[in-house]
Amino acid sequence: MNLLLLATLCLGTALAIPKFNQTFDAQWHHWKSKHRRLYGTNEEEWRRAVWEKNMKMIELHNGEYSNGKHGFTLEMNAFGDMTNEEFRQVVNGYKHQRHRKGKMFQEPLMLKIPKSVDWREKGYVTPVKNQGQCGSCWAFSASGALEGQMFRNTGVLISLSEQNLIDCSRAEGNQGCNGGLMDYAFQYIKNNKGLDSEESYPYEAKDGTCKYRAEFAVANDTGFVDIPQLEKALMKAVATVGPIAVAMDASHSSFQFYSKGIYFEPNCSSKDLDHGVLVVGYGYEGTDSNKNRYWIVKNSWGPEWGMEGYVLIAKDRDNHCGLATAASYPTVN
Ligand SMILES: *[C@@H]1O[C@H](CO)[C@@H](O)[C@H](O)[C@H]1NC(C)=O
Numbered sequence: 576m577n578l579l580l581l582a583t584l585c586l587g588t589a590l591a592i593p594k595f596n597q598t599f600d601a602q603w604h605h606w607k608s609k610h611r612r613l614y615g616t617n618e619e620e621w622r623r624a625v626w627e628k629n630m631k632m633i634e635l636h637n638g639e640y641s642n643g644k645h646g647f648t649l650e651m652n653a654f655g656d657m658t659n660e661e662f663r664q665v666v667n668g669y670k671h672q673r674h675r676k677g678k679m680f681q682e683p684l685m686l687k688i689p690k691s692v693d694w695r696e697k698g699y700v701t702p703v704k705n706q707g708q709c710g711s712c713w714a715f716s717a718s719g720a721l722e723g724q725m726f727r728n729t730g731v732l733i734s735l736s737e738q739n740l741i742d743c744s745r746a747e748g749n750q751g752c753n754g755g756l757m758d759y760a761f762q763y764i765k766n767n768k769g770l771d772s773e774e775s776y777p778y779e780a781k782d783g784t785c786k787y788r789a790e791f792a793v794a795n796d797t798g799f800v801d802i803p804q805l806e807k808a809l810m811k812a813v814a815t816v817g818p819i820a821v822a823m824d825a826s827h828s829s830f831q832f833y834s835k836g837i838y839f840e841p842n843c844s845s846k847d848l849d850h851g852v853l854v855v856g857y858g859y860e861g862t863d864s865n866k867n868r869y870w871i872v873k874n875s876w877g878p879e880w881g882m883e884g885y886v887l888i889a890k891d892r893d894n895h896c897g898l899a900t901a902a903s904y905p906t907v908n
Pocket residue numbers: 596597598634
């Protein structure tokens with residue numbers, strides 16, 4: 576009886592394997608152990624199928640890159656066994672609202688704006704963080720912008736608590752791991768008269784009750800400024816203010832598996848925004864022309880994703896992926 580059962584199971588596995596392309600077997604096992612995936616038998620089959628489809632898409636794109644069709648490459652990463660629909664549900668937590676409530680950014684006049692800026696070099700930016708399986712991008716975008724403004728004011732860079740924002744800013748309209756807006760986070764910090772440090776209120780990647788402690792507050796804001804929906808205005812803000820919180824369309828599989836280069840996705844929307852990130856600078860590759868310009872964007876998917884956690888996004892190409900559509904920053908005293 577036992578022998579028979581064993582034989583049936585072995586046959587079952589033996590039959591299941593040829594469904595997949597065996598040239599990928601070793602990579603699949605390596606990927607699974609690297610990302611600590613443990614599946615049930617049925618789930619493993621279809622996860623492998625999803626992963627293999629993604630592998631093929633990545634290979635195809637990178638082949639086209641070699642032929643000069645794209646300016647960026649893709650790579651397999653932690654999102655490898657997710658369909659694009661699952662990926663969107665898990666990581667994109669920005670709830671776009673057309674109506675904006677901040678003070679409007681007053682563009683500085685008569686100012687010579689530099690052709691490239693990188694606030695990382697000036698000490699304004701903390702190491703890349705990882706939101707995990709929680710739609711809290713908005714909290715990371717907001718904390719990143721305030722970290723920069725606090726550094727500008729005090730000369731000290733202190734990592735700020737996203738969990739504080741997730742747990743405590745529901746009254747302002749945020750929904751924790753189900754999404755939110757950077758401007759609501761800035762409003763909460765103003766109302767709350769402070770935000771705790773990352774160290775005192777660490778990240779948990781899940782919703783919880785508010786555990787804010789005023790004695791651990793290391794940052795504050797007095798409100799926020801919304802930037803006009805033009806890349807020229809965003810450029811002036813980045814050049815004169817520091818890192819800016821922005822929203823974007825990050826829904827495409829080209830973004831899911833972005834590796835390096837200037838991201839340009841023909842299907843990217845400048846209106847349907849689903850992800851909050853942080854613009855920390857801009858620049859250009861080679862000669863300064865529209866095709867070579869990029870925004871330097873800090874993401875919150877850990878340092879393994881993209882260019883050590885960053886992505887370069889096409890600049891001055893019709894507000895690509897909507898970076899200029901909902902840009903803002905907190906004001907500090
Ligand atoms: C398996 O994948 C490799 C690499 O993409 C490809 O060259 C080969 O044609 C595939 N084999 C089958 C049977 O699909």
